[in-house]
Amino acid sequence: MQTSTMISDRTTAIDVSGIRRVFELGAKLSDPINLSIGQPDFPVPDPIKDATIDAIRNDQNGYTLTQGTAPLLARLRQHLADDVGWSLPSEDLDVMVTSGTSGGLLLAFLALLNPGDEAIIGDPYFVVYPAMARMCDAKAVYCDTYPDFRMTAERLEPLISERTKLVLINSPGNPSGVVMSNDDLREVVDLCARRNVMLISDEIYDEFTFDDAREQGKCPSPARMSDQLLLIRGFGKTYGCTGWRLGYAAGPTWLLREMKKLQQYTFVCAPSMAQAGAAAALDVDMDPIVSAYAQRRDLVESVLGDVMDIAHPGGAFYAFAKVPDRLGMTATAFVEQAIERNVLIIPGSVFSRSDTHVRISFATPVEKLQRGLD
Ligand code: PMP
Numbered sequence: 259m260q261t262s263t264m265i266s267d268r269t270t271a272i273d274v275s276g277i278r279r280v281f282e283l284g285a286k287l288s289d290p291i292n293l294s295i296g297q298p299d300f301p302v303p304d305p306i307k308d309a310t311i312d313a314i315r316n317d318q319n320g321y322t323l324t325q326g327t328a329p330l331l332a333r334l335r336q337h338l339a340d341d342v343g344w345s346l347p348s349e350d351l352d353v354m355v356t357s358g359t360s361g362g363l364l365l366a367f368l369a370l371l372n373p374g375d376e377a378i379i380g381d382p383y384f385v386v387y388p389a390m391a392r393m394c395d396a397k398a399v400y401c402d403t404y405p406d407f408r409m410t411a412e413r414l415e416p417l418i419s420e421r422t423k424l425v426l427i428n429s430p431g432n433p434s435g436v437v438m439s440n441d442d443l444r445e446v447v448d449l450c451a452r453r454n455v456m457l458i459s460d461e462i463y464d465e466f467t468f469d470d471a472r473e474q475g476k477c478p479s480p481a482r483m484s485d486q487l488l489l490i491r492g493f494g495k496t497y498g499c500t501g502w503r504l505g506y507a508a509g510p511t512w513l514l515r516e517m518k519k520l521q522q523y524t525f526v527c528a529p530s531m532a533q534a535g536a537a538a539a540l541d542v543d544m545d546p547i548v549s550a551y552a553q554r555r556d557l558v559e560s561v562l563g564d565v566m567d568i569a570h571p572g573g574a575f576y577a578f579a580k581v582p583d584r585l586g587m588t589a590t591a592f593v594e595q596a597i598e599r600n601v602l603i604i605p606g607s608v609f610s611r612s613d614t615h616v617r618i619s620f621a622t623p624v625e626k627l628q629r630g631l632d
Contacts, residue, residue: 272389276608280593284602291630294602295619296432297500298551298575303542306497306535313534322527325518326355326506330537334506337540342481342489344508351485352514355506355533357525359462359492362507364390365517365524366424366458366488371396375423380409382578382610384432384460396423400611407434407569407578411445418449424456429478430463430471433609433617434578435555435571437471440478447480447487456513457487462505463574465496465544468552471572481508488513493532495574497539502532551575554620554627561631562618575621578606580614588613601630 284290313319325331334353335346344351356362363386371377373395379387381400388398399417403409409427418425427446429438438446450457459480467477476482481489488509494500505528507517521527558577559568566579581592589605590613596603606615620627 268392268395271392276605280597280602280604280608283594283597287597287600287602290597290600290602291622291626292602293618293620293622293627293630294604295621296576297621298495298498298547299621299623300498300547302497302499302535303539303544305542306499306539309538310502310531310535313531318530318534320530322355322530322533324354324522324527326353326528327530327533327537330355330533333537333540334508338489338508341476342479344481344485346508348511350511351509352511353506353508354514354518354521355504355528355536356490356521357505357528358494358503359460359490359505360386361503361521361525361528362490362492362505362517363387363458363460364393365520366490366507366513367391367394367396368520369513369516370423370456372423374421376419376421378414378417378422378425378455380407380426380428380431381612382407382431382433382606382615384428385609387426397421404612404614405567405569405580407431407436408438408442409446410438410442411449414446415449415453418453418455422453422455424458425450426458426460427480428460428462430467430571430573432463432574433576433604433606433615434569435463435574435576436569437467437572438478440473440483443478443480444483447483451484451486457484458490459487460490462490462492462495464491466548466551466575467573468548468555468571470552477573486510493536493539496544497536497542499532499535502529502535504528504532504536551620554622554624557624557627558618558620558631561628575619577618577620578615579618581616589616592616 371394492505607613
């Protein structure tokens, strides 16, 4: 059987070669200094573990309601009211639990995009965005955000066409950690409203916003300016449980209704035991951990700041550093040399159409991070 010809065009069009190459090079190292990791290095806090284990022991192991368990939904409604001022339940607004942030994004893309529609994403971007557009036979339109990695209304507006269905913003951003200001976000909200485009805000790193990028103590969010957008958040990064596959989506009822329908026929529901853990998670104070990550961010900037251009990471756990021009090499060539010196980082070409920067993750203990930076 000609197996390769059986694969759909939308699947073959997705390219994983960039990431695979880094992993292949890294796999040859025995004890690398791994600064390529996209997940936190702290253990899940005990109250969250306990609630999850209790759920399993109490035989809460079956399917949950598609939209999520009642206790978690109640806790999320309260959280949304406290954090962004949305009052739920209402006729106009709804919230659902998803299988990771990725699950929420995929449901949103599937619900909104027809073949040929356009989704505007920032460049650099989180790797799944263009792939998800592909899966919907839609087109990712790239908004060049170099060198400060802000996806501003000014940069976005010329890209909006008749076919634009959605604009996806991600702040704090992967791979840059850059946090957009409330002023920037307000302009994006107004632009999307004016041009009748759906705004999706991927806020997976919202809790991982450092003090200097917070405004009134919080991560800037367009959800405090409008409820005519889709808010997508996750638990994996904030609480160190990326493998539990849990997130949530909140926004207009007309959209959530369709996303729930799609979830019913795909993921069915988010993992039951993780939902029990998440209800406990929202009461855990993560500030000490976030402060420790801010110190690591400071270390990255103090060691590399004089030799590489780095847009200040206001959150997440990445710095996106420019390979110095005087070296006259691509980011991929720079990464190959770093790997020869036992340090794993990721070339910008994995997240971008440019190959000028490298992503350095600081989700690594300080001692190792320091050696890798040196
Ligand atoms: N959005 C961004 C910006 C991310 O960096 C990630 C994970 N690296 C995700 C979404 C996906 O997160 P999850 O594990 O919750 O699916």
